[in-house]
Amino acid sequence: MPGPRHRRTAQRARASALQPQLRISFKKSIAMGPGKADLLDAIDATGSISAAARKLGMSYRRAWLLVDTMNECFKAAVVETLTGGAQGGGARVTDFGHDIVRRYREMSRKAAASVAREMSEFATLMVR
Amino acid sequence: MPGPRHRRTAQRARASALQPQLRISFKKSIAMGPGKADLLDAIDATGSISAAARKLGMSYRRAWLLVDTMNECFKAAVVETLTGGAQGGGARVTDFGHDIVRRYREMSRKAAASVAREMSEFATLMVR
DNA sequence: CTACGTTATACACGATTAAATATAACGCAG
DNA sequence: CTGCGTTATATTTAATCGTGTATAACGTAG
Numbered sequence A, B: 001m002p003g004p005r006h007r008r009t010a011q012r013a014r015a016s017a018l019q020p021q022l023r024i025s026f027k028k029s030i031a032m033g034p035g036k037a038d039l040l041d042a043i044d045a046t047g048s049i050s051a052a053a054r055k056l057g058m059s060y061r062r063a064w065l066l067v068d069t070m071n072e073c074f075k076a077a078v079v080e081t082l083t084g085g086a087q088g089g090g091a092r093v094t095d096f097g098h099d100i101v102r103r104y105r106e107m108s109r110k111a112a113a114s115v116a117r118e119m120s121e122f123a124t125l126m127v128r
Numbered sequence C: 001c002t003a004c005g006t007t008a009t010a011c012a013c014g015a016t017t018a019a020a021t022a023t024a025a026c027g028c029a030g
Numbered sequence D: 001c002t003g004c005g006t007t008a009t010a011t012t013t014a015a016t017c018g019t020g021t022a023t024a025a026c027g028t029a030g
Helices: A034-046 A049-056 A060-073 A095-114 A116-123 B034-046 B049-056 B060-073 B095-114 B116-123
Strands: A020-026 A029-032 A079-083 A089-093 B021-026 B029-032 B079-083 B089-093
Touching: A020 A034, A020 A095, A020 B095, A029 A034, A029 A060, A034 A049, A034 A060, A034 A089, A034 A095, A049 A060, A060 A079, A089 A095, A095 A116, A095 B095, A095 B116, A116 B095, B021 B034, B021 B095, B029 B034, B029 B060, B029 B095, B034 B049, B034 B060, B034 B089, B034 B095, B049 B060, B060 B079, B089 B095, B095 B116
Parallel strands: none
Antiparallel strands: A020 A029, A020 B021, A079 A089, B021 B029, B079 B089
16 A cells, blocks of 8 residues: 655744745845845844854855845945954945835835735645 | 936836745745746646646746645645546646635735835835 | 556756855054 | 955855656556
8 A cells, every 4th residue: 555645744834934025026136035134134233244144154255245236236335345454344234225124124024914814824724 | 428328128127026026935945936826827727737837938847846845835735636548647726726826826916015115115226 | 559648756967056265455453 | 564354256166956858657549
């Protein structure tokens, strides 16, 4: 007797796992998403791209590319950097960047709230 | 002296480029997103995974993996398949699958509508 | 029985992506 | 001047992803 064809890995569905993700695409790249917002927070907290990358467990190169993508997508710089100096340099989220993150997070919150009921119903249709 | 600022028709920022994408993640995989919804539509229209893949310009393997991911993520099958027979077999979106797509599309629409104003404001902050 | 088109799977190959490593420029501390 | 940590970039290496190809099982038509 053959077993079920599709085995399902036991997995509890955490509420956060079912949160809708808001991503703002621009041409082929993603201008803003949850990962980039977190990176900007980490740059705020640490004062440098490299420290933010370490904090988030990603490579410096990857963090730098994410910053570069953001700076390319928006009208103005989201992150400003300095080289040299006492700490070797650093990075800083601009006022414009803070505004971008604030707007993004507000849109995410609002969009998620608008479908909160539907999402929780949807969640009941997924493997628990 | 810059030349005439021509309207960049080729890369004009279409509204869809800035539309938020709703993706419903589950564990590490994406249970439902715009691509998977389109695939289910194509399976509806063609009656098979392979024809749907051809219609969407993707490999059969990729389409099959997307279907498999969906079937794994949800409580019940989203797509049912048959092998053999007059047409060699085929695939069919289940009633459950239709319900999933309907719910997903409704959530997408509602979420996008809820932040439509904020999105258009946000768009003005991006490179034109 | 044979042919056909599809599902389901496996494998090889290339493309894309990410990480790891290396290096130069920078500017201040010492 | 030298050392340090950072930015920015290039190069190499590894991992992931996607396609293409191949094959077996399947069930109906002919």
